[in-house]
Amino acid sequence: MLAPHLKQKVDKLWNKFWTAGITNPLVAIEQITYLLFLKRLEGLDEERIIKNKNSIYDPQYYEKGDECRWSYIKQQSNDIQHLIDVVFPWLRQLESIMEKADTNGSDLSTIGGRMSDAYFQLDPGKGAILADAVKLIDELFGHVEASSVSDDIMGDTFEYLLSEISSAGKNGQFRTPRHIIRTLVEILDPQPGMRIIDPAAGTGGFLFSAMNHILKNNTAEESLKIEWDGTPHRADGAGLVEDFDEVFNGLNYVGIDNDRTMVRIGWMNMILHGVTNPQIHQRDSLGKRKEDDKTKHLIASETYDCVLANPPFTGSVDKEDLERTLFPAAGASGKKASLAITNKSELLFVWLMLDLLKVGGRCTVIVPEGVLFGNTDAHASLRRELLTEHLVEVVISLPAGAFQPYTGVKTSILVFQKETAKAHAREWNTNNPPRTQNVWFYEVEEEAYTLDAKRNERKGQNNDLWDVIKKFKNRYENNFDELVYFQPQYFTERWRFVDKQAMSVFADVKELQHWKDRVAGIHELFGLPVDPVQARELIEATQAKLIKKLVGNILKSATPDISEKMSSKNVADKKKEAKKALNMGAKKVRSLCFAKGIKNLFDQEEVLGWQLYQNMFKETLETETELNLQEIIKGKKSSPSKSSEDEFKKQIKTIAKEFAKLDGYDVMLRTIDVQKNEDGIKETKCWSAPVRVYAQNDEWESEDGQLKGSHDENNKIRPEYVESLELYDKKGKLKEALLDPDCIEAHNWKLSAGQYKPFSFETIKSDKSVAEMISELKKREQQIIEGLDTLLDIVEAR
Structure with missing residues (x-):
């Protein structure tokens, strides 16, 4: 979870571009990405110089190259014209500049082409806004120049920036919710060194989530932190030895997108998550593969272990533009033989994914429900190919509001494994058994967010996605109980960023050195209880007596011998004089306890400790003032404190530091393991359906008359009966009454989860x-x- 104050800075950054007239979220993010890229370039160039390579800012390559450094841009941060006239022309020429500077093989060798059409769109008259934006970017992405850019904070910051996209508005593009992406990745379970591709990559969410999954699964449980929605933190991959570098090898993560802006954004997202040389490229994944296409090797057939995607739902493409060899033909002869069977992108993308996978490779893809039950030849042909020649593992039905506010289209997650090589595709004989024997279904009803347009968080509530992941991995166990419901336990920690201020205030706490420039829980830093409520109660309990004594002593030091001086006065006069003296004492308490130097001991962004400290001193001061007042009126003598003001200040600082340990922000986490929910569920959420089941035919006899009935005494289908059948007529239509009407093949290979849901009396109780x-x-x-x-x-x- 990103710290609240960092979220506020991201919001400010958004507002800067909004007020400057850039109201399209994608354009705003693109402009921010340009600035981030310029910041990153200077760090990469410094690394090159250390290796005795030429600087890309050298004037011999570009006259004003030195003025294109981020450090120079910061100094001229209100000069938009400088960016337009000097920096961005240089940026557009970066590829040729790199060739002159002999950068082949460096981190820069694959960057230049992405910026060849980069233009800065901020109005030249908005210099003050640019200055603010540059300052915010420099603060938010303070370490982006360094090679250790895999830090959680920078990646989380950019992800939060992307979450502000309300809708891309083009070609059905939108940002897939990250908790749904993580579900797909968990089911796919990619391993180190596997080649992974997203042919509709967008902002790169599937790719960096796959990388995080690999790191998470190779991190010690005691180190790992998982947020309530599944977001992993501290996934260091320390369990990896030989394969560690492969996790960050950009050649293992390929993303293709037709939108130039998305490519730039996705590339920067991968960079900020620590991937070196990520292969995010612009091209039409479905389009023809030309000989001179430099990226065609990235979508070569049968080259990937894993495919993850959420392709456009409702797009249509020109059949003439398609790479014909990837798809079944529209007909057997004539012009139809040279055209693809459909122009529906949601179907074409699934065929593309099959083509990209190696034999044995697996795919998880989000598809609109129509793919699973559509009646066109193309729909049925795709499902038949998946079921008969490959292994369809699971169909997970998502609730209708899962992609609000972008679309209300009902969707499902389709998971399959490639089992037939491309050379033998679509050769299945109808009398051969389908490779997929059974399909497992799960119907998700509740997940991490509400299903309306607001998509509010449902922290700590039932989430079917945890249940589906657990049950999917254990679906073949003999004792599998469909009515058991698995959920994690939720708990809260308080985190804080260990910055220079924290290091200075708590210089005596050795543990902070380990967490410098990182986020840690206050229980890890100071040995406090994990629960923030218990931590607060402990600090308040241990400091209450000290505060009471301190406030009392300061008051007494401001009112020495006041009881003796007022011994001859009446009660009313005593009260008046006593209040006057005590007010002076209270003023001294406030000046000492709430001084600027004391406030500076607290985190200046997440000020929970400061608020508690103030409240406790104010309440104690009020109580002690009244108590002293009554004692003075009664003439009770009190011994004035012998402590000096410096000693008071020392005591106050000690107390303040204890409360400062409570500064930070609360984060809801979940346990790594899931447990059986005590209440279980009344109605199953998952079920299995057979692909092909032969109907019982008691009248059938073998030619020699030795066998009667389609099934033997154990109710198993006789091979002889199967051999005697022709399931389909010459037109390819399934003959009636030969298959059980409840099996998938009898339903024209339809894969809609609800079609095979078992009947339950629970649903009709009334x-x-x-x-x-x-x-x-x-x-x-x-x-x-x-x-x-x-x-x-x-x-x-x-």
């Missing part, structure tokens, strides 16, 4: 009588008939 329910059903039937009649009238009137 307080109504049977007669009332039948009456209600008849009313609904009549409403449906009337609706169909209206629809028919509309159709016939056209």
